[in-house]
Amino acid sequence: MKIDRPRINLSAEAFEIEAGDLAGYAAMAGDELDAIGNFWGEDKEGVTFFKGQGGGMGYEAVTGQVMEGLGVFHSAHREVATRLRMMADSVTVADWESVAAILVALPPPDPGKPVWGTL
Template identity: 70%
Template sequence: MEIDRSRIGLSAEGFDLEGDDLAEFVTQARDELDAIGDFWGDGNEGVTFFKGQGGGMGYEAVTGQVKEGIEVFVYAHHEIAARLRLMAGNVAVADWESVAAILATLPPPDPDQPVWGAG
């Protein structure tokens, strides 16, 4: 098995960059909307837009959900990058000959036994 550690590193860097770009884009969009102020107005329609109507969510609640979702998405990008780097490091220090020797001593699989984790 051949694993290209430099490509894994580049993939990790890509995830970090995408996470940073996403966070920057969302911050810019938020700042632009904030600069406008309460663009929905203070009339009945504006309040309905902001607070929601008939149990439905309005701009306020949805914006909060979007913010939380973006934060999770950005965090996930950086966590994927960290795990890719960890994987590349583990591959570099693994003693593959020992792994192959251990696997060679295992008994053959029993076709009547389900594989661990399989349905």
């Protein structure tokens, strides 16, 4: 079994670059919206747009959700990069002969029994 550690590390680097780009684009978009200011106005329609109506979410709540989601997405990119590097490092120190011996000794899969994590 051949594992291309440099390629795995390049993939990790790509995820880190994307995480930085994502954070930069989100900050730039936020700055542009902040520069516009209170574009919805203070009239009834503007307040409804900002706060929502009839239990629906308005701009304020949705913006908060978007920012939270972008934060999670940014963190996920960084975590993927970290785990890719850990995987590349683990491949170096793994005893692949033992892994192969264990896999050969396992019984064949039973199609009637689900595999871990599947439905």
